[in-house]
Structure formats: structure tokens, C-alpha cells
Amino acid sequence: MASAIAAEELSKRYRIGELQSAYGTLRDSLVSAARRALRREHRPRAAEVWALRDVSFVVPEGEVLGIIGRNGAGKSTLLKILTRITTPTSGRATIRGRVGSLLEVGTGFHPELTGRENIFLNGSVLGMRRREIQQKFAEIVEFSGVEKFIDTPVKRYSSGMSVRLAFAVAAHLEPEILLVDEVLAVGDAEFQRRCLGRMEDLSRSGRTVLFVSHNMQAVTQLCDRVLWLDGGRVVGDGPSSELVAAYLQSGHGSSSSRVWPDLETAPGDELVRLVHARVVQDGKEAAAVDVRRPVGIEIGFHVLHRDGPPVFPKLKVVDERGDVAFNAMDTSPRWHEPATPGTYVSTAWIPGNLLNEGFVTVHVAVCSLGLTKLVHHAGMHDALSFHVQDPGEGDSARGIFAGQWQGVVRPLLEWTTEER
Amino acid sequence: MTDTELDARDLAPVADPSLSAAAPSVDRVTVIRPAPRWPHLDLRELWHYRELLVTLAWRDIAVRYKQTSIGVAWAILQPLLMMVVFTLIFGKFGNFPSKGLQYQIFTYSALLPWVYFASSVNLASASLVANRGLVTKVYFPRVLMPLAGVVVPLVDFVFAFGVLVALCAWYHRWPDATIVVAPLFLAMALVTALGVGLFLAAVNVRYRDVAYTIPFLMQLWMFLSGVFYAFSALPEWAQLVLAVNPMTTVIDGFQWGTLGTHPPELDKAMISVGATATVFVVGLWYFRRSEPRFADTI
Numbered sequence: 270m271a272s273a274i275a276a277e278e279l280s281k282r283y284r285i286g287e288l289q290s291a292y293g294t295l296r297d298s299l300v301s302a303a304r305r306a307l308r309r310e311h312r313p314r315a316a317e318v319w320a321l322r323d324v325s326f327v328v329p330e331g332e333v334l335g336i337i338g339r340n341g342a343g344k345s346t347l348l349k350i351l352t353r354i355t356t357p358t359s360g361r362a363t364i365r366g367r368v369g370s371l372l373e374v375g376t377g378f379h380p381e382l383t384g385r386e387n388i389f390l391n392g393s394v395l396g397m398r399r400r401e402i403q404q405k406f407a408e409i410v411e412f413s414g415v416e417k418f419i420d421t422p423v424k425r426y427s428s429g430m431s432v433r434l435a436f437a438v439a440a441h442l443e444p445e446i447l448l449v450d451e452v453l454a455v456g457d458a459e460f461q462r463r464c465l466g467r468m469e470d471l472s473r474s475g476r477t478v479l480f481v482s483h484n485m486q487a488v489t490q491l492c493d494r495v496l497w498l499d500g501g502r503v504v505g506d507g508p509s510s511e512l513v514a515a516y517l518q519s520g521h522g523s524s525s526s527r528v529w530p531d532l533e534t535a536p537g538d539e540l541v542r543l544v545h546a547r548v549v550q551d552g553k554e555a556a557a558v559d560v561r562r563p564v565g566i567e568i569g570f571h572v573l574h575r576d577g578p579p580v581f582p583k584l585k586v587v588d589e590r591g592d593v594a595f596n597a598m599d600t601s602p603r604w605h606e607p608a609t610p611g612t613y614v615s616t617a618w619i620p621g622n623l624l625n626e627g628f629v630t631v632h633v634a635v636c637s638l639g640l641t642k643l644v645h646h647a648g649m650h651d652a653l654s655f656h657v658q659d660p661g662e663g664d665s666a667r668g669i670f671a672g673q674w675q676g677v678v679r680p681l682l683e684w685t686t687e688e689r
Numbered sequence: 690m691t692d693t694e695l696d697a698r699d700l701a702p703v704a705d706p707s708l709s710a711a712a713p714s715v716d717r718v719t720v721i722r723p724a725p726r727w728p729h730l731d732l733r734e735l736w737h738y739r740e741l742l743v744t745l746a747w748r749d750i751a752v753r754y755k756q757t758s759i760g761v762a763w764a765i766l767q768p769l770l771m772m773v774v775f776t777l778i779f780g781k782f783g784n785f786p787s788k789g790l791q792y793q794i795f796t797y798s799a800l801l802p803w804v805y806f807a808s809s810v811n812l813a814s815a816s817l818v819a820n821r822g823l824v825t826k827v828y829f830p831r832v833l834m835p836l837a838g839v840v841v842p843l844v845d846f847v848f849a850f851g852v853l854v855a856l857c858a859w860y861h862r863w864p865d866a867t868i869v870v871a872p873l874f875l876a877m878a879l880v881t882a883l884g885v886g887l888f889l890a891a892v893n894v895r896y897r898d899v900a901y902t903i904p905f906l907m908q909l910w911m912f913l914s915g916v917f918y919a920f921s922a923l924p925e926w927a928q929l930v931l932a933v934n935p936m937t938t939v940i941d942g943f944q945w946g947t948l949g950t951h952p953p954e955l956d957k958a959m960i961s962v963g964a965t966a967t968v969f970v971v972g973l974w975y976f977r978r979s980e981p982r983f984a985d986t987i
Contacts, residue, residue, distance in 0.1 A: 279721075283985065295896035349984070353721060353828035356981040362721040376826045381752045393744040394827055422755075 273477035274328040279360035281321040320346040322501040333478045335492030343501040366445025380424035413437035450481045525556040537647030540577040541635045544569035557656040562621040569614045578637035582615040589628040622681035630654045728977030745837040764845035768800040775917045786922035799916045805846045813838030813886020835886040871946030878939045884969035887976040932957035935965040
């Protein structure tokens with residue numbers, strides 16, 4: 270069978286500084302050039318990083334390939350190269366068929382234009398022919414459910430409506446190859462569900478799908494094969510169940526549950542070792558949690574001996590942008606004395622209506638108090654992760670509003686109003 | 690840049706019967722390669738994306754005429770008001786040379802290609818930064834954005850041209866057969882604006898402060914283009930020097946075509962055409978060279 274994608278030693282090099290504050294001002298450049306000329310200095314050599322290094326793989330037509338790896342492993346760079354947004358520094362890739370990606374949803378929408386006009390604009394930007402859009406127009410409009418407002422400027426749409434319209438266009442693109450970056454797929458839980466559903470439909474109809482995700486459960490479920498990237502290189506390529514297991518064991522992955530069966534190799538020092546950690550809601554382990562109800566972070570750890578400082582469990586919750594939502598530790602008197610050797614299971618309850626929707630990672634640790642900072646005896650970054658979802662029943666902080674809701678946290682506040 | 694081969698030649702049809710009827714028929718093969726050292730313009734790819742150019746231009750026109758409540762009036766008012774001011778200052782008090790025409794008609798016919806040129810340069814040079822969302826999310830030949838930038842002001846030009854027709858009718862001045870050359874000089878303005886726009890658009894991605902200098906640059910440029918004085922009335926040496934500015938020939942030639950004045954002199958016209966070609970080639974080359982890094986730096 271023909272391969273849909275064949276990548277041969279793709280590499281991408283960035284100069285440091287190109288990634289952040291990439292553009293500057295001509296004035297600054299001229300000033301520093303003049304200064305160098307006056308002092309007869311040479312231009313400092315820019316440091317370089319390889320975001321991708323010699324990545325080779327072949328995706329047969331109709332395969333669903335998962336791409337895993339921690340942040341900065343090169344997953345997004347790979348997708349950017351495959352969608353031709355950026356060019357590789359070396360190597361080549363051959364792609365057979367039209368590439369569509371769910372990162373593109375709503376790209377090119379213009380608020381001043383009507384829904385009808387935006388369907389043509391957006392479709393054309395995504396690579397559809399005008400005739401093709403005309404043929405599918407009725408279908409797109411029906412799928413979006415905004416028939417009544419199709420001749421209204423999009424700026425008057427609720428954000429839910431414009432997302433639906435944008436998604437309807439993207440869903441009718443019918444690419445032969447679909448690229449999905451879960452981390453970048455913004456939108457509410459409902460929208461993300463639709464994206465995943467659409468992906469399953471496409472793969473069932475024989476389309477090729479590349480799926481980038483942190484959600485190992487989804488990867489195992491949806492993907493036939495997995496490509497594991499680390500530091501820009503391919504460190505694993507094989508059946509998804511095997512690789513996901515290896516990935517999770519390596520400690521790079523995140524999941525809603527984690528067990529360290531061997532005390533010897535478990536994270537920790539000579540005083541404390543981690544045993545397990547998991548996310549629970551309503552008495553069950555959960556990869557996706559309801560935003561309205563409390564979420565338990567369960568940390569199991571083993572204290573090896575008495576001759577240490579008093580230890581206590583601690584966690585740090587980080588949102589999908591990498592912002593720290595909060596730190597929390599158990600301050601109960603139980604941990605004021607050194608603990609008796611043995612296994613402990615502590616659960617921290619994150620209240621309902623606190624975290625915002627999205628992908629949350631949790632760092633778990635067992636610490637003791639130091640003079641100026643906490644001493645980590647056992648701990649793991651990105652140990653757990655889960656999705657916070659809003660079923661949209663109207664009783665959460667967003668009420669019946671369906672659009673984007675910013676913030677690291679999303680408390681349900683009590684409001685009082687007096688009429689004066 | 691990458692190349693799109695639109696027809697699969699070495700690709701056998703998908704034979705696997707296990708794929709459903711909905712299985713895609715692959716008719717497009719894309720080869721992704723590093724950016725070449727010596728960029729060229731892939732005309733076949735550009736042709737493939739022609740519909741997108743039309744869509745992008747149509748978007749800008751639609752938005753422009755929706756947003757400005759005076760819409761069409763603005764396209765006419767800008768050159769018209771400039772004409773009135775120039776006529777009062779340079780025509781009445783300054784007695785500037787106007788090729789023996791009514792000063793109003795003389796300066797308005799010069800303003801038409803000039804205003805087109807200036808708005809084209811403005812739009813084209815801002816086109817990439819203004820469309821960041823597109824540049825960082827979807828692939829298409831980036832040349833389309835500045836290209837749309839020089840197409841959009843043509844609509845304004847058409848409306849403003851109507852006023853020239855009205856002015857000529859008022860002063861009983863009818864065009865003769867030379868009218869056919871006018872579009873050629875407009876095309877020269879387009880190519881020049883595209884060259885400058887391509888260059889500035891690419892520079893703009895890298896250096897954001899350049900955008901602030903463009904209005905000043907355009908103003909200076911106008912003074913050197915014979916918009917409110919007759920270029921042909923300058924001393925010979927000055928004409929030869931200023932001919933490096935293609936807009937002198939564009940305006941001279943446009944007036945020749947629409948009003949039947951003297952045609953541009955050949956030596957100066959050749960200098961201008963050479964300058965247009967140089968500006969276009971350099972602009973396009975610099976743009977194509979910077980293109981692979983647009984998405985990373987914008």
C-alpha cells in the first residue's frame with residue numbers, strides 16, 4: 270500500500286531568541302551593529318537548538334499514528350513542518366493527499382463578514398475550491414446550525430456559534446490526511462469531544478490521521494501505532510500499547526494513574542519512596558473530571574525509617590499553558606513528628622468549581638520543611654494529568670455561556686446585588 | 690520553499706479493496722524540502738492558488754467597503770481633496786507648470802496613479818503582519834498577501850477614475866486613441882508597488898519599527914514624482930536623475946494616455962522601466978529568501 274507520509278531525516282534548527290521575541294526593531298539592530306563596529310567586536314554567534322533531529326518515519330495510508338512526548342520534544346514542530354507552515358532545515362518528507370489540521374479551525378474568519386462570506390473565505394484559506402464550497406454549502410450550514418444568522422456579520426455571533434460554523438467548514442474539508450494537536454485544540458469540552466469524534470469517523474473511512482496528545486488513554490484507544498519523540502529525536506516507534514506503557518514507565522508521560530511496583534526503582538530517597546498516585550472523582554479513577562465536583566489527588570508513599578525529618582505529601586497543579594494554578598501541602602499535626610515506617614495513602618481534595626477547563630498536570634511530592642524551601646524527598650514532575658470538563662448544564666461558573674473562558678482558576682462566586 | 694506537484698505521476702491507484710469507497714483518491718503529492726539557497730518563484734503553484742488570491746482580495750475589498758460608512762465616497766474624496774488643495778496652493782499661488790492643462794485636471798490625473806501606488810505600497814507592506822493568524826496557521830504561497838495588497842486599491846482607482854472622466858467632460862476634453870497606453874503605465878505602477886511592497890512586507894516581519902517610517906517615505910516619494918508639477922518642466926539633468934523613480938514615468942505616461950500630453954521621453958522611460966524591473970526583482974528575491982522564516986519570526 271502507498272504511504273501517506275514518508276519523512277526522511279527531518280531536522281529543524283532554531284536560533285535561540287528566534288523562539289521568543291522573534292522580531293526586533295531596525296533601530297536596535299542598527300545601534301548594536303554600530304556599537305560593534307566602533308568597538309571592533311564580532312557579532313556574537315547565536316546559540317542554536319535542534320527542535321527536530323533526523324526524524325524518519327513512514328505512515329501507511331489509513332493508519333492512525335499517535336505522536337507522544339513531553340513538552341518541547343518536537344511534536345508541534347513536526348506538525349508545523351508537515352503542514353508546511355515552516356520549512357525543515359534538512360531532510361525531506363513526501364505527502365500524498367490533502368493535509369487538513371484541526372489547528373486551523375476558524376483561521377481567517379473575519380468578524381465584519383457574514384457567516385456566508387466567511388464560509389467561502391475560510392474554506393478557500395483551508396484549500397477548498399470555490400466549486401467545492403458551493404457544492405457543500407448547504408451541508409456546512411446545516412451542520413453548523415446557524416442557518417438563521419447566515420447573512421449576519423460574524424461579529425454579532427456568540428462565540429459558540431462562530432466555533433460551530435468554523436468547525437462545520439473544517440469538518441467538510443475532507444482531507445486525506447488529518448493532523449490533530451490536542452493540546453492546541455482550544456474550546457470547551459463539547460468542542461473537544463467533537464474533534465475526537467470527527468477524528469474517529471475519518472480514520473474509519475480510511476483516512477490517515479496523526480494525533481498529538483498527552484492523553485495516553487486516548488492515544489492507546491485511537492492509535493494503531495505510536496511515534497515517541499524526545500529532545501527532537503525519535504526514541505520509539507511501534508504498537509501503541511507497548512510504547513505508551515514504556516513511555517509512562519519512563520516517567521515522561523502523564524496519566525491519571527501511576528504505580529511504582531518496585532520500591533527500589535520508585536522515585537524517592539533513602540527516607541521516602543512513592544508507591545502510587547492517581548486522580549479520583551466520585552470514588553473512581555478519572556482521566557476526565559467534572560468541573561463542578563471535587564477531584565481527589567491520591568498519593569501513596571512508603572516511609573522507610575524513623576530517623577528522618579517529619580515529612581508530608583505535597584502537590585503542585587499546573588494548567589495547560591504551564592502556569593502554576595497552586596501549590597498545596599498537608600499541614601495536619603499528624604506530620605509534625607517523623608512518621609512510623611510504613612505505607613501511607615493521602616488524598617488531597619481539590620474543590621469543585623475551582624480549576625478551569627482544560628488539561629491539568631499535577632506534580633506530586635513528599636517533602637520536609639527546609640529553612641527557606643521545601644526539601645523534596647520523593648516526587649515526580651508531571652506525575653498525573655487529567656482533563657477538566659464542563660458538561661454545560663448551566664450550573665457551573667460559565668452558566669449557559671459556551672465561549673472561551675480565560676483564567677487559571679474558575680471559581681463559582683457568590684454574587685450579591687442590592688437595588689438602590 | 691516547498692514544491693507542490695499537482696499531478697501524481699509515479700503513483701499507482703490505491704488497489705487495496707479493504708479501503709471503503711470513501712477512501713480518498715490521492716491526486717496530490719507534496720514534497721517538503723528545506724528552503725533552497727536561491728529562491729525562485731513557483732508560477733505553477735501560484736496558478737494553483739489563484740482562487741485564494743481572488744478570495745483574499747475580495748475579503749479586503751468587502752471589509753473596506755463595509756467598515757467605512759462613506760465607502761465609495763472615500764475612494765473619490767482622497768484624490769479629490771488633494772486636488773483641491775494642490776490647485777489652491779500650487780496652481781493659483783505657485784503657478785506651477787502643468788503641461789498647458791487646467792491645473793485641476795493636470796494634478797488630478799497625476800494623483801490617480803499616485804494614490805493607487807501609495808495605497809498599494811501601504812497595504813502590501815502591512816499584509817503579512819496584518820494576517821499573522823493566517824501566516825502561522827496555514828500554508829499558501831506568501832506572495833499572495835502582498836499581491837492581494839496591490840490588487841485591492843484597483844477598485845478605488847476605478848471609482849476615482851470616474852471623477853477624471855467627469856472632470857474631462859466638464860472641460861470638454863476628450864481622450865484620443867492614446868488612451869490604450871494608460872493601462873500599461875498603471876501596470877508599471879502595480880509592478881513597482883509590488884516590488885516595494887514585497888520588500889517592505891518581509892522587512893516588516895523582522896523589524897516592526899519600519900512600518901512607522903513608511904508614511905514619511907511615501908510623502909517624500911510623492912514630492913519626487915511630479916504629482917503637483919510637470920516633470921518635463923524640470924532641467925534635463927534633474928529629469929535624468931529623477932527618472933530612477935519609476936513613478937515619474939508612470940505619471941507622465943498616464944497623462945499622455947488619458948489627456949494626450951507629450952509622451953515620456955524614451956531615455957528617461959528606459960531608466961524608469963529598468964528601475965521598476967530592478968525593484969521588482971530585488972523585492973521578490975528578498976521576500977522569497979525571508980519566506981521560510983516568516984512563521985517563526987512573525
